[in-house]
Amino acid sequence: MSKAILELRNVKTIVNKGTSNETTILKGINLTINEGDFITIVGTNGAGKSTLFNVIGGNLPADEGTILHNGKDITHESEEDRTSFLARVFQDPKLGTAPRMTVAENMLLATKRGEKRHLVMRKLKQNMARFTKLAATMNNGLEDRMTTATGALSGGQRQALSFLMATLKRPDILLLDEHTAALDPHTSLNLLHATNERITKDHLTALMITHHLEDALTYGNRLIVLKDGQIKADLNAAEKEKLTTDQLYTYFED
Amino acid sequence: MNLIVSSIGQGLLWALLGLGLYLTFRILDFCDMTVEGTFPLGAATAAAAIAHGMNPLLATLLAIVVGMIAGLITGLLYTKGKIPSLLAGILTMTAIYSVNLRIMGKSNVSLLGHNTLFSGDFMRSLPQYFDTVTMGMIVIAVVTILMMLFLATDYGQAFIATGDNTTMAKSLGIHTDKMINMGLMVSNGMVGLCGALVAQSNGYADVNMGIGTIVIALASIIIGEVAFGELTLNQRLVAVTLGSIIYRLILLAVLQLGFSANDLNLISSIVLAICMMIPQFEKVVNIRKPILKGVRPHE
Numbered sequence: 001m002s003k004a005i006l007e008l009r010n011v012k013t014i015v016n017k018g019t020s021n022e023t024t025i026l027k028g029i030n031l032t033i034n035e036g037d038f039i040t041i042v043g044t045n046g047a048g049k050s051t052l053f054n055v056i057g058g059n060l061p062a063d064e065g066t067i068l069h070n071g072k073d074i075t076h077e078s079e080e081d082r083t084s085f086l087a088r089v090f091q092d093p094k095l096g097t098a099p100r101m102t103v104a105e106n107m108l109l110a111t112k113r114g115e116k117r118h119l120v121m122r123k124l125k126q127n128m129a130r131f132t133k134l135a136a137t138m139n140n141g142l143e144d145r146m147t148t149a150t151g152a153l154s155g156g157q158r159q160a161l162s163f164l165m166a167t168l169k170r171p172d173i174l175l176l177d178e179h180t181a182a183l184d185p186h187t188s189l190n191l192l193h194a195t196n197e198r199i200t201k202d203h204l205t206a207l208m209i210t211h212h213l214e215d216a217l218t219y220g221n222r223l224i225v226l227k228d229g230q231i232k233a234d235l236n237a238a239e240k241e242k243l244t245t246d247q248l249y250t251y252f253e254d
Numbered sequence: 255m256n257l258i259v260s261s262i263g264q265g266l267l268w269a270l271l272g273l274g275l276y277l278t279f280r281i282l283d284f285c286d287m288t289v290e291g292t293f294p295l296g297a298a299t300a301a302a303a304i305a306h307g308m309n310p311l312l313a314t315l316l317a318i319v320v321g322m323i324a325g326l327i328t329g330l331l332y333t334k335g336k337i338p339s340l341l342a343g344i345l346t347m348t349a350i351y352s353v354n355l356r357i358m359g360k361s362n363v364s365l366l367g368h369n370t371l372f373s374g375d376f377m378r379s380l381p382q383y384f385d386t387v388t389m390g391m392i393v394i395a396v397v398t399i400l401m402m403l404f405l406a407t408d409y410g411q412a413f414i415a416t417g418d419n420t421t422m423a424k425s426l427g428i429h430t431d432k433m434i435n436m437g438l439m440v441s442n443g444m445v446g447l448c449g450a451l452v453a454q455s456n457g458y459a460d461v462n463m464g465i466g467t468i469v470i471a472l473a474s475i476i477i478g479e480v481a482f483g484e485l486t487l488n489q490r491l492v493a494v495t496l497g498s499i500i501y502r503l504i505l506l507a508v509l510q511l512g513f514s515a516n517d518l519n520l521i522s523s524i525v526l527a528i529c530m531m532i533p534q535f536e537k538v539v540n541i542r543k544p545i546l547k548g549v550r551p552h553e
Contacts, residue, residue, distance in 0.1 A: 057425075079424055079425075080424055080427050080428065080429050080430075081427070083424075083425060083426060083427035084427060087425075088425050090421070090425075094419075095419070095421045095422060096422055096425075097419065097422060098414070098415045098418035098419040098422055098423075099418060099419065100414075100418050101411075101414060101415065101418055105411065108411065109411060109412065109415050109426055109428075110426055112408060112412075112426070112427075113426045113427050114426070114427035115427065117407075117408040117409045117411075117412045117428070118407070118408055118409055119404070119407045119408075119409050119410075120407055120408055121403075121406060121407055121408075122406055122407060122408050122410075122411050165426075
């Protein structure tokens with residue numbers, strides 16, 4: 001049995017507390033994420049997928065329950081502190097990169113994810129060759145735009161860069177929040193392939209939210225269906241292998 | 255000729271204000287009104303300290319520290335108090351007005367007969383107005399080089415990222431609130447220094463000398479950007495100083511047309527308004543974003 005990296009125990013999240021709009025989004029999530037898990041997460045709008053990521057990432061507090069990282073309680077650790085072991089790629093290409101900084105500068109920022117930054121010279125030139133080589137692995141011409149401000153990149157290149165930045169310094173957990181949803185089908189497929197290759201090759205532990213049931217079945221080695229703030233199904237690799245999109249679809253019904 | 259030298263000297267001294275505001279307005283994307291109070295605060299602190307017999311260099315350093323405290327207060331109001339950036343600055347700025355009166359004990363303090371940074375033997379040996387030019391060049395060179403070095407460090411890059419994309423900065427573990435507080439402190443420290451130098455150059459500090467300073471600072475930044483176009487970050491810092499000098503020369507030209515010194519704030523605003531409208535036509539600089547951000551609450 002592989003090691004548990006992250007555990008959620010009976011995690012509940014309530015929004016608009018104390019008002020008439022008070023809603024419980026996560027209704028007691030119990031989830032153990034093991035080393036090497038590549039979990040795809042599906043669920044309807046409002047099922048709590050993004051909230052789950054925000055609670056894991058620390059942007060939203062868990063109102064009840066505990067979150068453990070390698071056995072250590074991190075329920076009240078800040079978003080910034082959690083980045084030492086956790087990396088995210090957002091759905092919106094604008095959120096993942098600094099638009100006025102160059103591709104290389106963005107990558108340099110990401111090499112220090114979760115670390116204290118000091119008053120020492122940044123060493124951009126010394127890292128250039130390594131960054132360019134990494135950018136070339138994305139197969140979308142990013143390596144030719146290393147000194148371009150990221151604001152001038154296409155959405156696909158920006159998301160590829162965000163993904164690279166998230167994995168530049170190996171995270172214990174990688175959160176992918178529909179990171180290809182804003183891209184055209186071809187670009188999206190390209191990035192998904194690159195994502196899958198990197199995660200499988202480096203044995204990264206990752207959670208990927210997707211709205212495409214085929215993608216949820218094609219990628220990853222574990223599948224979770226969220227419904228109404230609860231985990232409706234948690235399928236391992238073998239069960240996932242046998243599942244068809246039609247069967248998966250039935251989880252969304254009733 | 256004398257008038258032109260004087261304008262260049264003023265441009266150099268006041269460029270500090272533009273450089274200070276550049277850190278917040280351009281890099282942090284934070285419209286900081288505090289400077290309108292920090293500038294006379296620096297002047298009042300240095301002038302009152304010198305009038306009480308303090309060494310002018312120590313008095314100037316004291317003005318920097320006091321300016322940094324003012325910046326920290328605005329920063330805390332914004333990051334911890336969740337007050338919108340524009341309002342946080344206005345609150346501090348308004349409060350400083352009373353503080354300045356307390357520091358000086360009256361509405362102005364004269365430095366006549368006291369030793370200042372401009373009264374050393376070397377400064378006295380220079381031709382008229384060249385003392386300001388010399389002082390301005392030394393201070394601007396040191397400050398600009400320090401800023402260039404700072405922005406090229408790991409810490410400086412994290413600072414730039416905070417202003418450029420706060421969400422991303424946080425997701426990389428950068429403590430953005432600390433960065434904003436630090437930026438406001440450094441920026442207002444520079445503005446305090448500027449106030450202290452201008453007071454010593456003029457020979458007095460006045461409680462009303464802060465009126466219009468934010469417009470002057472913005473004018474330096476915007477004129478530099480409009481005049482020189484696409485530049486690297488380091489070049490932009492130099493452009494601020496050049497913009498500040500150009501602004502003084504524009505004022506000089508306008509005053510030569512027969513306007514009085516009482517019209518200065520009107521002219522300053524018109525000059526800035528015109529400069530800010532040029533990019534509207536050219537679509538070179540997007541100025542709307544930081545200003546809109548200033549009236550929205552902190553996320």
